[in-house]
Amino acid sequence: MLRKYPIGLQSFRKIREDGYIYIDKTEIIYQLVTTGVYYFLSRPRRFGKSLLLDTIEELFKGNKALFEGLWIYDKWDWSKTHPVIHFNFADLGVRTEGLEAAIHRGLADNAAQLGIQLSDFSYDQQFKELIVKASTTHGQVVILIDEYDKPLIDYLDDPAKLEAHRSVMKSFYSVLKGQDEHIRLLLLTGVSRFSKVSLFSDLNHLEDITLGRQFNPLVGITQPELERTFAPEIEELRAADPAILETIKHWYNGYTWGGTDTLYNPFSLLNFLKSREFQNYWFQTGTPAFFYDMIRRNPRLEFPSGEVLVGPESLNDLLGHSVAYGGPDSIEPVTILFQTGYLTVKDYDAKTRIYTLDFPNLEVRESMQVFLLSAYSYETSGKVRPNVLRLLQAFRAGDIKQVMTLVDTLFSHIPNTLWAGAKEQFYHAIIQNTFGLLDVMMESDRNYAATRPDITVFTPTHIYVLEFKLDQPAETALNQIIEKDYFRPFQSDGRKKVAIGVRFSSEKKAVEAYLVRDVGP
Incomplete structure (x- = not known):
């Protein structure tokens, strides 16, 4: 019997x-409610936030039959039972109707x-x-x-x-202040963590559960959940590759917001289990549309290529204190990368x-490098990976002339x-992201x-x-x-060095000269 994967489904x-696979999150939901x-939760797109809210709605409506066989049953x-008021700002038609009209329609539908x-x-x-x-009745x-933040x-x-x-x-949410006697539970979810000062100043009792151990696995899939829920798939995959679990983990695990459990993005994992192909599934749906233009307008923005140390301020507010003034160019790149799921x-x-x-x-690292290389080089993302593949082939063939020709095309x-x-x-962004992606494609563990x-x-x-020098001699x-x-770390390696x-000439926008020297086996 073929198993049904709930890819993209948000209806509990x-x-x-309809018999789709459901990973039982009802124990941690019980702890939450x-x-x-009063709760606020931020997670990247495609992480299961909408399904979480829909599950809670069915729970408080008392639809017992839906929970048969689950922990909470x-x-x-x-x-x-409790009346449920449910808004999804992704579905209210804000762009076509305007925000106030969309809110009015959402209120009318709930009423x-x-x-x-x-x-x-x-x-x-x-x-x-x-x-x-609703409370009185x-x-x-x-x-x-x-998606509380989608209109922003x-x-x-x-x-x-x-x-x-x-x-x-701000006016809409300010109504919630002083309604304690009428509210059993309030949960807001979104991608970004706008500060309480800029949006929730009247809702200062809202508990932000984005970071921390207790609710880290509220959405997403843990390693035990993967191995328990998808045991038939894992057994079948292991028959062809005994190390398949480690490969899956390398590709799709690794998310955490302060807890001990690392998590899989459900969208990526479910797509892999259905197709059995390692691909970048999340990238097309997880990247904010404004990101490309922001990078190209401000190429001086610096994006991390690996570990980065930040204070809590960089994680707390997508727009900082310039929400009304600066537009996207005023946002810290690290903040965007964290809140959109890249970091x-x-x-x-x-x-x-x-x-x-x-x-x-690996999925996110590679996606980020493709994304940045495309943005900086003004090349379509569909051509980025083939260009890097040709670079890889030239290195493997020892054709340094072709390597330099391909660098020029970047x-x-x-x-x-x-x-x-x-x-x-x-210059720096394209070189670093090109060779970073090359390193990923070669599956090198040393960078x-x-x-x-x-x-x-x-x-x-x-x-x-x-070693690349901009407008300086190749000899230098x-x-x-x-x-x-620079070869010292590889002295014991028998490969040719x-x-x-x-x-690189900034005037010609090309490799003007290069020198090659063999330095031993």
């Missing part, structure tokens, strides 16, 4: 009634489902009226707000519209309150006007680019060390490799 009812009232008081007539006119007072009437209200994220490149939307959302927490020092961030896994699509103003930034020479490339027969680059003994010094 459909998953349960029985130990607090015999532990929940099904005789007590109709609860059999309530609304008499107020303004969206904030209608929201308050809906809460009070049916009992304390459960309020679930999904979608307008990061329009500061005026962004500020207008922020003002509307995750690898370590936290409680004494210094310093977080160590890094790419969670810069050919950059508009001259932009190159003239930001040549240093484009010395950050600590020693510009680039180290390993093939089955050779170790190449490359080559001598630096020799004088600083080759030093390559490269002069």
Whole structure:
């Protein structure tokens, strides 16, 4: 019998009634809804936030049959139900109707489902009226707000519209203050962590559960959940590859927000288990649209190529204090990368309150390098990987002339006007991301680019060390490799070692000269 994978499904009812695989999260959901009232959770897209909210809605509506066989089934008081007010700002038609009109429609839909007539006119007072009437008629209200930040994220490149939307959302959420007697549970989810000052100043009792151990595995898939829930698939895959679990983990695991459990992105993992092919599934749906333009407008932005240390301020607020002024160019790249899922927490020092961030896994690292290389080189993402593959083939063939020709092509699509103003930034970004992606494609576990020479490339027969100099002699680059003994870490390696010094001309936007020297076996 073929198993059904709930790829992209956000309806708990459909998953349960139509026989899709469901990873039982009801024990941790029980902990959430029985130990607090006001919550906020930030997670990247495609991580299961919408399914979480839908599951909680079915729970409080008392739909017991849907939970048969799950942990919570015999532990929940099904005789007590609560009215649910559920907003998903991804589905309200904000772009086509406008934010205020979309909120009015969402309020009307919720009121109709609860059999309530609304008499107020303004969206904030209608929201308050809906809460009070629902509570008075049916009992304390459960309020679930999904993609709370979409009306803001979608307008990061329009500061005026962004500020207008922020003002509307602030007024909308301010209604929740002082409604304790009417609210059983409030849970807001989104991608970003806008500060309480900028958006939730009136909702200062909102508990942010984004970072920390207790609710780290609330969404996402843990290693034990993978091995338990997908045991038939794992057994079948192991027959062909005994090390398949480690490979899957290397590709798709590694997310964490302060807990001990590392997590899989459900979208990527489910797609792999269905197709049985290692691919970058999450990239096309997880990247904010404004990101490309932001990078190209401001090529001086610096993006980490590995571990980065940050304080909590870099994780707390997508827009910082410039939400009304700066637009996307004012956002820290590390903040964007963390909140969109490209970076995750690898370590936290409680004494210094310093977080160590890094790419969670191979899928994300490779996706990020493809993305940045495409943005900086003005090449389509579909051509980036084939170009790097040709570079790999040239290295393996020992064809250094072809390597340099291919390096030249990396810069050919950059508009001259932009190159003239930001040549240093484009130059370094393209070189680092190209060879970083090359390193991934070669499955090399040794990358010395950050600590020693510009680039180290390993093939089955050779170790190449490359030093690039912008508008400086190739001799200078080559001598630096020799004088600083960049091959020292590889003395015991029997492969042939080759030093390559490269002069790149900013005027010609091309490799102007290069020197090659064999330095021994």
